[in-house]
Amino acid sequence: MDAEKFSKIAKALSDPKRTQIVELVSCESLCACDLLGYFAMTQPSLSHHLKILKDADLLNVSKEGTWHHYSLNKSTLEDFQERTKEIVSGIIDCSCYEIVNGSSNCATKKQVEQMEVDL
Numbered sequence: 001m002d003a004e005k006f007s008k009i010a011k012a013l014s015d016p017k018r019t020q021i022v023e024l025v026s027c028e029s030l031c032a033c034d035l036l037g038y039f040a041m042t043q044p045s046l047s048h049h050l051k052i053l054k055d056a057d058l059l060n061v062s063k064e065g066t067w068h069h070y071s072l073n074k075s076t077l078e079d080f081q082e083r084t085k086e087i088v089s090g091i092i093d094c095s096c097y098e099i100v101n102g103s104s105n106c107a108t109k110k111q112v113e114q115m116e117v118d119l
Contacts, residue, residue: 001083005057009080012056017041018049022058022072029062029071 013019017039024030024038036046050070053059057076062069 001079006080006083009056009058009076012052012058015049015052018053021049021053021070022077025059025070026072026074029069031067031069033067035070 013022020038021035024035032043032046032050035050036043039046041049050059054061058073060071060073062071
């Protein structure tokens with residue numbers, strides 16, 4: 001997962017209402033009218049939050065008649081979780097090198113140290 005997608009997901013989840021929406025649809029698929037019952041907000045406000053979550057690829061949307069049903073895109077959230085774990089645990093030894101040098105190839109910490117010596 002690249003930094004742009006990671007940031008987009010983090011931003012989408014930074015709002016408490018959107019986090020609650022994600023929690024609700026993680027249990028079952030819900031239509032917007034069902035989701036409205038959980039919040040003191042207008043339908044346009046809910047639509048705005050749903051659009052942000054959908055644009056971050058956190059929601060799957062299926063249309064059944066006139067209703068849109070929202071469910072959690074678990075693979076996106078799992079990728080986000082995995083990337084977060086990698087960053088926090090230091091598994092990605094090459095992140096700093098990639099950011100500084102714009103490289104898309106990952107290097108081990110030892111390789112990065114050797115590159116620094118060579119520079």
